[in-house]
Amino acid sequence: MDAIDLFAGAGGFSTGARMAGANVVWAANHWPAAVEVHANNHPDTLHICQDLQQADWTQVPAHDLLMASPACQGHSRARGKERPHHDAQRSTAWAVVSAAEHHRPAFFLVENVPEFAKWELYPAWCAAMTALGYAMTPMVLDAADHGVAQHRRRLFIVGTRSRHPIALKLPRLSHVGAGTLIDFEGGKWSPIERPGRSAATLARIAEGRRVCGPRFLTAYYGNERGGRSLERPVGTITTRDRWAVIDGDRMRMLNVQECRRAMGFPDDYQLPHRAKDAMHMLGNAVVPPVARDVINALKVAA
Incomplete structure (x- = not known):
């Protein structure tokens, strides 16, 4: 074809x-x-x-x-x-x-x-x-x-x-959790409690901790509030950074490699630098x- x-x-x-x-x-x-x-x-x-x-x-x-x-x-x-x-x-x-x-x-x-x-x-x-x-x-x-x-x-x-x-x-496969995407040893992490962090972000993280524990995802914009368990698929990948990874007292945004995996592209698929x-x-x-x-x-x- x-x-x-x-x-x-x-x-x-x-x-x-x-x-x-x-x-x-x-x-x-x-x-x-x-x-x-x-x-x-x-x-x-x-x-x-x-x-x-x-x-x-x-x-x-x-x-x-x-x-x-x-x-x-x-x-x-x-x-x-x-x-x-x-x-x-x-x-x-x-x-x-x-x-x-x-x-x-x-x-x-x-x-x-x-x-x-x-x-x-x-x-x-x-x-x-x-x-x-x-x-x-x-x-x-x-x-x-x-x-x-x-x-x-x-x-x-x-x-x-x-x-x-x-x-x-069409096949209907079992759902894969977002935890399979994330490299907790990589990426640029920053402390959650740092000067300038917005009150809304801190409140969202606190709610996520209450529901999900120390590790979870949280959305920076959209209708989703609080946290998303890593056992669930991540929400929609958008054209700008949306999803943050929370790991204890540190956090970072999902990186390009992780979003590439979430989109189902091969790890060696070439993207802009x-x-x-x-x-x-x-x-x-x-x-x-x-x-x-x-x-x-x-x-x-x-």
Whole structure:
């Protein structure tokens, strides 16, 4: 099976496709740093750095599977106040339609946040894909059910050129605790009780100690309060540091290596040297083992 990867980013879709035995022949992204990372890890893939709404699809190799993860920021509940640029971000999904219209691959696979299905133009987007001859199977999947030590719920839309939507049989694996990710001998630790530590942070840590004991995770932002047991998967990895490790009287943020593991990338997967860029790419990535399981199930069902 030959595949292409639109909005390839760090390469989660491509890595998952390779795990499933697919050959990723072409990948594209508008961010040069992401294209460089993808090329370093997938050297046999043809790469292009471009706004995909301006792409010339005649220059894209033939393929069986179109994979795409359009911008999610305009849909996500974490986006905050609605802003004008969110319309532009949401419109990236139309590149999937134009690519499918030209190539008509046998299958497509789109990943996004679950709120994508609440987009005002989602019915029109689905109608366009239906008009191209695709039957669609939308599924909200949690990465934790696929052997990854992270709770990450994402919408996957499987499209097939068939009369009826396809039924996929996906594995549901036992959850893996966040403790498997963490190197307690490494990282840059700091004392919890230090000048300048906010009262809110100290209160959150105190609550975590009460519930979880001396070792746990705590979120720096979001709806989660207190602590999260290391026997549970970590919460969603985001584009900026979110999760702190508490170990007795010291603490630190999860590092890039630990977040790479939480996303299901191999330990030797190359990421930017600048931690901020690496975290941004990981937070936006598709979880490879989830993509692997969906593609494997698609191959069986088709």
